[in-house]
Amino acid sequence: MLKRAVSTLLVVFALFLTSCANTPTSGLVPFSDSKDGYRFLYPNGWTETKGNSAIDILFHDIIEPSENVSVAISKLETVKTLEEIGEPEAIGLRVQQRVVAPEGSGRQAKLLSATQRESGDRNYYVFEYAVQRLQGEPRHDLVTVSTNRGNLYTLSISSSEKRWDKVKDLFARVAKSFTIGE
Numbered sequence: 001m002l003k004r005a006v007s008t009l010l011v012v013f014a015l016f017l018t019s020c021a022n023t024p025t026s027g028l029v030p031f032s033d034s035k036d037g038y039r040f041l042y043p044n045g046w047t048e049t050k051g052n053s054a055i056d057i058l059f060h061d062i063i064e065p066s067e068n069v070s071v072a073i074s075k076l077e078t079v080k081t082l083e084e085i086g087e088p089e090a091i092g093l094r095v096q097q098r099v100v101a102p103e104g105s106g107r108q109a110k111l112l113s114a115t116q117r118e119s120g121d122r123n124y125y126v127f128e129y130a131v132q133r134l135q136g137e138p139r140h141d142l143v144t145v146s147t148n149r150g151n152l153y154t155l156s157i158s159s160s161e162k163r164w165d166k167v168k169d170l171f172a173r174v175a176k177s178f179t180i181g182e
Helices: 001-018 088-100 161-177
Strands: 028-033 038-043 047-048 054-059 066-077 108-119 124-133 139-148 151-160
Touching: 028 054, 038 054, 038 066, 038 151, 038 161, 054 124, 054 151, 088 108, 088 124, 088 151, 124 151, 124 161, 151 161
Parallel strands: none
Antiparallel strands: 028 038, 047 054, 054 066, 066 151, 108 124, 124 139, 139 151
16 A cells, blocks of 8 residues: 555656656747747746837846847848858848947947758748947847848847856747747
């Protein structure tokens, strides 16, 4: 009888531990924009807020409001794919100059990495930046870009440098979750 009780308790305990396992989506909430055809995961507890007109959607952390994730969509004039625009590092430098730290923004950025991933039949470039600001503390940004129907889609997720070590794995999962039209 004791053996059966112990074995039952072990099975229940094992099931409990399995349910607590860290899955790729744990701590994340899905967002889907059916009109523009993209989706991504964002951290649980974040709330949607208003961005500027260039931003399609913006979420920020309630506790750390400077941490945010946004998606911007811009029209491509002469090219249709990432490959036509250039290699990951070249595009990463252009994103750095035009999005992360444009002239007059009071920010300077350094491209730390530029990688490529595939999902479905689409390529995505993922960039990591260290960002210095004239005012305020340094920041860390992850940016994922891809194209669809003549548009460039840009997901950006950002944190203060001092919190980066705590959030980098979670933010990497957000950047990796970004998909378009799949």
